[in-house]
Amino acid sequence: MSLPPQQTIPHLRKACLPVGLVALTLTISACGGGRRLPSLNGAGASFPAPAYQRWAADYKADKGYLVNYQSVGSGQGVRSFLAGSVDFGASDESLSDQDFKAGAAGQRGAVQIPMLGGTISPAYNNPDCTDLKLTQAQLADIYLGKITNWSALGCPARPLTVVHRSDGSGTTFNFTNSLSCFSPQWKQQVGVGKAVQWPVGLGARGNEGVAGLIQNTPGSLGYVNQAFLRGDVKPAALQNKDGQFMLADSKTGAAALNNISLDERLGGEDCNPKGAESFPIVAFTWILAYQSGQGEEKAEAMRTFLLWSLEEAPQQQAAELGFVPLTGDVLKRAREEVAKIKG
Template sequence: MLLPHRPTLARLRRACLPGGLGALVLGLSACGSGGGGLPSLNGAGASFPAPAYQRWAADYKTAKGHQVNYQSVGSGQGVRSFLAGSVDFGATDESLSDEDFKAGKRGGVQIPMLGGTISPAYNNPDCPSLKLTQAQLADIFLGKITNWSALGCPDRPLTVVHRSDGSGTTFNFTNALACFSAEWKKSVGVGKAVQWPVGLAARGNEGVAGVIQNTAGTIGYVNQAYLRGTVKPAALQNKAGKFVLPDASSGAAALNSIKLDERLAGEDCNPEGAESYPIVAFTWILAYQSGQGEQKAEAIRTFLLWALEEERQKQAAELGFVPLSGEVLQRARQEVAKIKD
């Protein structure tokens, strides 16, 4: 007797994903419901928060039985996928513009989920405790500093590494460089993608960290969560003139000085405060206000509120992020309630 044809797991997995996106997918499931009757969720976007979202998705599956797939493809692709309606939620490190909000036909909310520092990251065993002024950091990425000796280290060629994809991390990093350097602001500017004067290109925080890890003499920029092994942080001079390392404490000092608007957007390219780390950013999840159906809306609200619980925020700090607290956390939870059927 012939058995009925059953699709392979690979086909089921492909059917669940938005078309055309290279993916890092958490968990393997068909497109139907996860445990407990709630449907699975597919999201895509920023690589900056990916380590936290990956951990949360795995823990959420274990604790609640519901499936969340997150594709780390960069903020630019995450916003495009969200506006196209090809994902259940997007993720970005640059808040949506007024034009983006108007372009979305289903309404949108942006919910801050975490904060983080963006660190100059380097691999040079001969220079174990690098300190950079804001002017030096800009000059490195302008291609004006090409040897480690200019930074007080032993003679060695210096190679820059930067992002190749549209990236909220790049937006926040170049936004800071534009505050640090009038030359950078005039000649390169600010954006998710820019014309880099020098350097090697790699995709995602993962790609930049990988190049730095495997190539001595390199320097780039990554979210704090990607600092490990030979990928070391440089102490960066802040607005008060103090050299600080990126961590939860210096990141929180900076983020707590940022005021969020009515759409929960906000940034500061060079925060005040003697203890503040100078390059910080919130990262947001983008969700639809309507047009997704009762079950999908409930699934998204349930996952986001779970992720915004104090336990998950503390866990994020252990992973190298700055947890939300106080008024920002309260407003984020209130924004989730705007997600309707």
């Protein structure tokens, strides 16, 4: 299986290659003349990485500007953003009130802009078990270590290997947030977090790593963004709040996202959204940007890239990669938030 790359750095044509890495941060005036915007460097969530990295390549082709995105997980992305070591961060968990006051965010001001939605799907590799359907209680019991054999799920008997994230992750936050709604025992014993003390299982870094471990471990089950469902990494249908078994896709994700209310800072989540057509584990993913302190050109570069990303074509491109595009009031509010980014 060809998994999404860890990073994408769109390259200049050979005639315009910069000398040394430092040149990547400079204005690119040698390739085409005229005023050019500086490159952008961001880091964070692996959940939206396939979309962000595709956008970086398409944005370079469309506008000629460089964006580099490092898929390092939401936890590291927020830490880098608060430290001021990146031009933008990315997270699958909205910032806390404390985060908004901490480090570079507190000094320079911060905005969090929803860029996409996505589902977090149970994913498994078991050729002997097709069309797997899981209740919410069964999914929690698998991660509690109470279900250890595929026979308990109506499949031929074989040991069940649990896979989870080993790094701090917004994907994990949203997944464990839903497990806490699905299971009082999970809520009491394990709880919610970007990183938790897993009762059982093997860990891997990033959605990429979890998908790769599932791919290489027959009899395994984990959780990934639907964009990583491919090859031997199959989706399991999950029972929603209304009792319906749904697969993760753009339609079921959109139905769920439309039932999530965002606050004045455009943050928010729902651990088990209502709706007969809703997939039960769904979340927005955010880009974190500074309101000030980056200079006029860098601020313009951020606004230009973000507004381009919120246009119809990039959003639909993300949908083809397995994400849920923004629509309606959320899209309008996201564009308004971009306007708060100043020099």
